[in-house]
Amino acid sequence: MLEVELRRNTRQKRVILQSVEQLGCHPTAIQIFSAVRKVLPRTSLSTVYRNLGILVDQGKIKAVKGTGTEIHYDHNTGEHNHIKCKVCGRVCDVNIEPVDIDTLNSEAVSNFVVLEVCMNILGICPECAEQLEREKTQ
Numbered sequence: 038m039l040e041v042e043l044r045r046n047t048r049q050k051r052v053i054l055q056s057v058e059q060l061g062c063h064p065t066a067i068q069i070f071s072a073v074r075k076v077l078p079r080t081s082l083s084t085v086y087r088n089l090g091i092l093v094d095q096g097k098i099k100a101v102k103g104t105g106t107e108i109h110y111d112h113n114t115g116e117h118n119h120i121k122c123k124v125c126g127r128v129c130d131v132n133i134e135p136v137d138i139d140t141l142n143s144e145a146v147s148n149f150v151v152l153e154v155c156m157n158i159l160g161i162c163p164e165c166a167e168q169l170e171r172e173k174t175q
């Protein structure tokens with residue numbers, strides 16, 4: 038690979054990582070894409086997808102599981118759970134005690150060997166709740 042191209046790729050990856058951090062609240066690839074384009078206008082969506090995959094593989098970011106068809110990305114790579122707004126699709130962290138896999142009753146999990154527990158809660162975010170309330174009173 039040409040050195041110039043290599044430098045460009047490194048820069049793109051850095052900007053993509055920065056965007057995930059700055060956007061906070063678990064952006065999707067599309068949201069990351071539009072943030073990256075403000076800094077590097079020639080970046081393609083496929084480049085963003087490719088780099089997000091690399092960053093996940095490198096453990097620099099996490100792909101949030103089980104929140105629907107669209108993947109949300111998380112700069113917080115520590116173990117934690119998520120809540121998703123049913124209305125606007127926004128994903129936020131939930132701070133509850135993680136389930137201790139070793140204490141799970143095997144019958145309760147149909148005698149499966151549990152590898153991972155990821156809990157996803159569905160809800161309505163404060164903004165959407167307020168909006169719905171407003172519509173009701175109109």
Ligand SMILES: [Zn+2]
Pocket residue numbers: 122123124125126127161162163164165166
């Ligand atoms: Zn919402």
Ligand SMILES: [Zn+2]
Pocket residue numbers: 063111113117118119129130
């Ligand atoms: Zn998170």
